[in-house]
Amino acid sequence: MLLLGIDIGTSAIKVSVVDANDQRCLASFRYPEEEETAILAPQVGWAEQSPDMWWEHVQQAVLALNSKKKYNPRDIKAIGIAYQMHGLVMVDEAFNNLRNSIIWCDSRAVPIGEKAFKSLGEETALRTLLNSPGNFTASKLAWIKENEPGVYERIYKVMLPGDYIAMKLTGSITTSISALSEGIFWDFQHNRVSTELLNYFGFRDDLIPEIKPLFQEHGRLRKEIADKLGLSSDIPVSYKAGDQPNNALSLNVLKPGEVAATAGTSGVIYGVSDQLVYDHLSRVNTFAHVNYTVDDPKLGVLLCINGTGILNRWVKEQFGKGLDYEEMNRLASTVPLGSEGLNILPFGNGAERMLENRLLGAQIANLDFNKHHRQHIFRASQEGIAFAFRYGLDIMRENGMSPSVIRAGKTNLFLSELFTQVFVDLTGVPVELYNNDGSVGAALGAGIGAGIFKTPEEAFQYVKVLKVIEPISGVAYGDAYAQWLELLNNQLK
Numbered sequence: 001m002l003l004l005g006i007d008i009g010t011s012a013i014k015v016s017v018v019d020a021n022d023q024r025c026l027a028s029f030r031y032p033e034e035e036e037t038a039i040l041a042p043q044v045g046w047a048e049q050s051p052d053m054w055w056e057h058v059q060q061a062v063l064a065l066n067s068k069k070k071y072n073p074r075d076i077k078a079i080g081i082a083y084q085m086h087g088l089v090m091v092d093e094a095f096n097n098l099r100n101s102i103i104w105c106d107s108r109a110v111p112i113g114e115k116a117f118k119s120l121g122e123e124t125a126l127r128t129l130l131n132s133p134g135n136f137t138a139s140k141l142a143w144i145k146e147n148e149p150g151v152y153e154r155i156y157k158v159m160l161p162g163d164y165i166a167m168k169l170t171g172s173i174t175t176s177i178s179a180l181s182e183g184i185f186w187d188f189q190h191n192r193v194s195t196e197l198l199n200y201f202g203f204r205d206d207l208i209p210e211i212k213p214l215f216q217e218h219g220r221l222r223k224e225i226a227d228k229l230g231l232s233s234d235i236p237v238s239y240k241a242g243d244q245p246n247n248a249l250s251l252n253v254l255k256p257g258e259v260a261a262t263a264g265t266s267g268v269i270y271g272v273s274d275q276l277v278y279d280h281l282s283r284v285n286t287f288a289h290v291n292y293t294v295d296d297p298k299l300g301v302l303l304c305i306n307g308t309g310i311l312n313r314w315v316k317e318q319f320g321k322g323l324d325y326e327e328m329n330r331l332a333s334t335v336p337l338g339s340e341g342l343n344i345l346p347f348g349n350g351a352e353r354m355l356e357n358r359l360l361g362a363q364i365a366n367l368d369f370n371k372h373h374r375q376h377i378f379r380a381s382q383e384g385i386a387f388a389f390r391y392g393l394d395i396m397r398e399n400g401m402s403p404s405v406i407r408a409g410k411t412n413l414f415l416s417e418l419f420t421q422v423f424v425d426l427t428g429v430p431v432e433l434y435n436n437d438g439s440v441g442a443a444l445g446a447g448i449g450a451g452i453f454k455t456p457e458e459a460f461q462y463v464k465v466l467k468v469i470e471p472i473s474g475v476a477y478g479d480a481y482a483q484w485l486e487l488l489n490n491q492l493k
Contacts, residue, residue, distance in 0.1 A: 001452060002026070002075045004231075005443030006058055007243065008083040008161050010049070010103065010265045011036040013057040015065050016439035017076065020447050023462045025440050027070040031061035036313070040100060045107035045359055047350060048100040051089050054161065055168045062229050073230045079169065079221070080239035080446030082246035082438045083162030085182050088140040093156040095167060099148070102140045103161075105266070105306045105350035110357045112146070113139035117282075120200060128189045129197070130181075130299075132282035134357055137183030142201045158207045162240040170219025170237055175209040178288040182242050188276055191294045214290055215239055215449035238449030243438055244270045245290045245300050250441025251407040251434055252460040254291055254298070259403035261423075261431070263413035266349070267308030267385060269393060271301045271401040283354045283395050290445070291456060301401055303392040306349035307362060308385045309412050314348075315381045319374040329416045332378035338480035341366045342376045343487050344384035354392045355492065365487050382419040387484045390426040403429055409436035410466055424469045426477050431469045 001021065007014040016028040037057070040048040066073045086104040091097055102108070113133035117125055125132060133139045137160065145152045157173050160183065167173050180186040180193060185208065187194040193208055212218055217236040226233035241249065248260040248270050259271040274297060278286050289300040312325075320328050347355065348362030364377075396402075410433040413419045424431050444459040453459040 001077050002071055003443040003446045003452070004062070004076045004079045005439040005441065005446065006079065006081045006165065007438035007442055008054055008058070008081065008165060009243070009438070010039065010084050013054065013061045014437070014439040015058070015061040016437060016443055017065065017071050018440055018443040020452050023444060023459065025437070027065055027068050028437065028439060029061050029065040029068070031057050031064060039103070039105070043108070045350060047103050047106040049103055051097045051101050051161065051164045055165060058165055059229065066230050074232050076231055076235060078446035078450035078452065079235055079237045080442035080444070080449065081162045081165055081237065082241055082243050082442040083160065083165070085160070085242035085244060086136050087161045088137050088144070089159045089161060089164040090144070090151065090155045091157055091159070091164070091167070092154045095171070095173075097164070098151050098154055101161060102143070106140065107135055107351035107357070107359055109135045109139035109143040110351050112142045114357070116142070116197070116200060120196060126278045126280065126282070128187045129184050129194060130188055130276060130278040130286040131184050133184050133197070134282060134353065135351060138185055138197060138201065141203065145201065155207060157209050159209060160242070162242070163209065166218050166237045166240055169221055169225055171222050172219030173209045174212045174218045176212060176214040176240065178214050178241060178245060178290060178292060180208070180211070181288040186288065214241060215445070217449070236450055237446070239442060239445035241290050241442070241445060242287075244268050244302055245287070246438055246441050246445065247409070247436070248272065248300060249290050249445055249456065250436045250438065250460070251409065252457070252463050253407055254289070254456055256298070257403070259401070259406050261406045261408045263385070263419070264309045266310070267305040267389060269303040269389065269396060269406070271396065271403060273299045273301055273401070275299070277301060277399055279395065279399050281356055283356060284392070284399060285353065301396065301399065303396055304353055305346065305385070305388045305392060306352055307346040310349050311344070311346045311362060311381055311385060312413060315377055319377050325415070328378045329418055331375040332382060333418050335375050335379040337475070337477065339376050339380035339383055340371060341368070341483070342372050342380040343484050344380045345488060345491065346381070346384045346388055354395055358492065360491050363487070363491070379418070382413070382416060383422055383480065384484065385413065386419060386422040386426050387481055389423055390481060391485070391488070393427050405430050405432055407432045407434060409434055411437070420469050421472065422477070425471050425475045426481060428471055430471070432465045433467045433469065434463060434465060436463070
């Protein structure tokens with residue numbers, strides 16, 4: 001019995017087929033294969049992508065995966081979807097997409113969200129929504145209502161990126177409590193869509209799709225789509241989750257106190273709690289985890305740094321032409337700790353939530369033309385990202401999240417031994433590395449939702465740690481971090 005997982009990333013679509021019997025990944029494919037999907041920026045601080053492009057790329061990825069001939073596509077029995085969080089997708093009554101999606105790192109709605117935060121009452125908003133509306137999905141919808149009324153009037157349903165791809169596959173529009181919470185639509189105190197937020201923004205309540213449990217059937221594959229993709233018709237889409245809750249699931253991070261990390265386009269530390277916790281400044285955010293229920297709440301506390309892998313990619317494009325990432329990492333390792341005074345702030349991908357939605361821009365500081373070379377840039381960028389993680393983890397610690405170990409997939413920046421060791425030495429927390437993948441996690445999530453696995457624990461029973469990285473005794477980043485922190489604080493004044 002096979003399971004298909006689809007991961008709708010910012011830079012690419014990733015698909016995988018997994019054997020449910022032993023949780024072994026039979027094949028994976030990334031589309032586009034080489035280049036990265038562009039983020040459209042019509043104005044400074046804006047970030048958009050086309051949902052129809054996602055759909056086209058999903059189809060191309062599945063067809064390319066099938067062409068590998070490593071499995072029989074007709075044996076796929078369930079589909080799961082992971083997706084970039086917080087994006088706004090809107091369709092009309094004919095299920096046509098109305099405009100480009102305003103995606104997670106778009107900052108245009110920050111003033112709208114901040115005004116709503118004050119008008120709703122900051123303590124009331126935090127107590128019920130667990131977050132400021134900030135630049136999340138609800139605030140983005142308010143921006144559309146205010147600035148593109150013609151589009152707003154045509155909206156039939158509002159959804160997140162994964163809901164849209166599920167709709168294209170099945171013809172059904174559904175959502176979940178987890179998805180609504182990441183859009184800041186969910187009232188945790190009253191266990192319902194927040195009527196107070198809907199009323200404040202003047203949203204119709206019928207814009208919200210049918211709410212279903214996350215691990216449940218969200219529709220079945222339409223025959224015409226099944227025929228086009230070479231799949232059996234009537235396959236259920238039985239799981240949909242944001243990429244960070246899904247990453248935590250794929251690392252078997254499900255219990256209070258367990259913590260996961262990622263360092264892809266953005267960087268995230270994601271910890272599980274059984275308390276309705278929130279940060280008074282909304283620098284870290286709390287959402288319903290994949291295993292959240294009203295009777296047994298499990299919350300995901302999320303720290304996000306917008307500029308991590310996207311900075312590493314930018315550095316490669318500007319300074320590492322002709323090099324692969326492995327060679328860049330080798331060169332970076334030839335530079336002493338602290339990059340000989342060179343500092344990089346990685347905040348060049350939209351407003352940073354952990355900096356109270358400030359739009360700082362990335363910065364390179366203390367550059368000495370006679371001392372610094374490209375290998376210094378390579379190291380300083382990875383150190384700057386790790387410093388940002390340390391800064392964010394200290395905020396999480398203020399809010400009661402103090403991990404004894406962090407689980408991460410051996411992928412993206414965690415492929416760099418230098419970055420991983422700096423991350424561990426800075427935070428003082430060991431990292432367990434796993435062979436995990438968002439599309440594989442989505443496939444196994446589909447198995448849970450379809451009842452093929454009785455519990456999430458059963459779905460991930462064969463997950464094994466590859467390596468544990470411990471802090472190196474005697475390695476001190478105190479002075480280097482203090483210098484970086486002084487640079488950041490000067491920018492925040």
